[in-house]
Amino acid sequence: MELIHSGKVRDVYSDGDDLILVASDRVSVYDVVLPTPVPDKGKILTQLSLWWFERLADVVPNHVVSATDVPPEWIGRAIRCRRLEMLPVEFIARGYLTGLGLKEYEKHGAVAGVPLPPGLLEGSKLPKPIFTPTTKATEGHDEFMTFDDLVGEIGGATAERLRRVTLEVYERGAALAAERGIIVADTKLEFGRAPEGTLVLADEVLTSDSSRFWLADEWQPGRPQHALDKQVVRDWSSTVTDWDRTPPGPPIPDDVVEATRARYIQLYERITGTTWE
Template sequence: MELLHSGKIRDVYADGDDVLLVTSDRISIYDVVLPTLIPDKGKILTQLSLWWFDQLADVIPNHVISATDVPAEFAGRAIRCERLEMVMVECIARGYLAGSGIKDYERDQAISGNPLPPGLVESAKLPEPIFTPSTKEPVGGGHDRPMTFDEVVDSQGKELAEELRRVTLEVYRRGSEIAATKGIVIADTKIELGHANGVLKLGDEVLTPDSSRFWSADEWSPGGVPRYLDKQFLRDWSAGLPDWNRTAPGPEIPDEVVEATRNRYIEVYERLTGDRWR
């Protein structure tokens, strides 16, 4: 197999007409890959994505060919996929005020051109979910930049831009409804979309603790700080480091922080799927 691309977390191999998407145990924050691995993370993300692909199959087709027809050394963490011509837009949906959206809202009372009412506080639920896309910068090419919907229209055309927005919001809506029944709030999520034979499909990962903000619903309230069930926990840990400026190389993660991070990923998997992580 030919290694086509090695990203922050995933490695992509060519295997005939297909590609193998292999998810590692690497973890990144602020676009920096940290030197410490999170055991089982790649398998958790892969298995959770496969579960979500099934839940969302009637919303949009996906790139999955097989989760079992993969080399033995990649078992559990690899998916055989269709080759997609990826859309060069990060498709993000937000249902709550969190992350970088807080600063945008405080500055503009809007996020990515979506006007919002005054008086919202951190963690507040938005009146309705909004589409807040960003650029998709190459690895090492700098941080992604927020885009307005009009900028997506300019770069992708009106028809595709409207479909990206529709699909992103519908994936978020469906995912949020399912997660709510399991006591989990999905504050926001990012999805990857691409074309195969002219058909728009969902690719990469979907609704995982790497691509989404998950909060425990019973510990959420507007203005409060909910219990994170995603890698925001790791970001908060790194914020207390006096000698790291969010550039490479990243800091080593202490064992207790590794364990706490892994436990959150497992908790999300088990609560959502109803299956015990082996």
């Protein structure tokens, strides 16, 4: 097999007509991969994605060919998947105001061109979920796109369909998570086009790397929330005063690594109802 791409978290290999997507234990913040891995992270992301792909198959087709027909050294962390022409956009749905969405709202009263009511706070629930796509930057940081920007990039019919699908995936995931005491604040999806033209959900879905998850019984607008994702790494990194947010990143302390791993496992177990082995 040939390594054809190495991303911040995943490596992609070519294997005949298929691709092998391998999730590593790497973790990144500010688009910088940090030198310290989080044990089991790649397996947790992969297994949680597979769980969600199965439950969303009636909403949108996905790229999974097999989770078992992969090299034995990658069992549990790899997926055999279809080759797709990936769209150069990250498709984001937000149900709560946080992260870059909050910063954009504080500047403009809107996110990706979607106006929001005045007076919202960090962690506020939005009147209804909103669609806020961004560019998929190869260098630097992703930038918000308006819906008109998206239409110019991928065409009106495709933009309309993927706005609808992105919001449907978010709403389906948020409803299921809510039954388990979890809030899905936002989520990022990626789509590709199959050779026959079908739009296909790819990469990962509703994981702790692609989404923000909060404990519902601890949710309180106006302050940071208890997050079951890599927010603990983001929070720690903001305290590293001698790092300018460019490579190389600083090593992650052991207690932050263990706290991150514990939150990934806690989310997996709460969402799937199974114990992490």
